[in-house]
Amino acid sequence: MADGDEGMVTLTGPEQDEAGPASPAPAAGLVITENSERGVYEAALDGETVAGLVYSRAGGRVSLLATSVLPEHRGRGVAVGLLGAVLDRLRARGETAIATCPFAAAFIDAHPEYRDVLDPATPRHRTAGG
Numbered sequence: 001m002a003d004g005d006e007g008m009v010t011l012t013g014p015e016q017d018e019a020g021p022a023s024p025a026p027a028a029g030l031v032i033t034e035n036s037e038r039g040v041y042e043a044a045l046d047g048e049t050v051a052g053l054v055y056s057r058a059g060g061r062v063s064l065l066a067t068s069v070l071p072e073h074r075g076r077g078v079a080v081g082l083l084g085a086v087l088d089r090l091r092a093r094g095e096t097a098i099a100t101c102p103f104a105a106a107f108i109d110a111h112p113e114y115r116d117v118l119d120p121a122t123p124r125h126r127t128a129g130g
Contacts (some may be wrong), residue, residue, distance in 0.1 A: 041082060043085075067083065084114075
């Protein structure tokens with residue numbers, strides 16, 4: 001994320017994003033990029049980074065750690081669009097995911113079409129409580 005990312009709000013649960021993880025329509029015009037040096041997938045609208053998904057990678061397994069969205073962009077499907085795009089990319093690369101981020105875990109629960117991307121050694125996502 002850009003140097004000005006200190007205004008981001010980390011989503012620790014689906015209730016923190018008014019649209020929620022089951023929001024049907026991701027934000028239009030969202031551009032997703034991977035900043036592998038920083039370990040973050042970034043979502044931009046009109047050239048401005050508005051959200052990020054922090055991750056760590058070990059071989060073909062990617063741990064989804066934290067999803068953050070600028071407050072003024074919450075409830076617009078940005079986090080949903082970011083997570084969907086990241087999971088689509090992981091699937092296309094033959095990689096698997098572990099969702100330790102509560103928002104990512106709730107997103108996968110709400111979108112069973114992405115469960116095949118979950119790591120088979122850890123078929124359920126892990127959250128702070130379990």
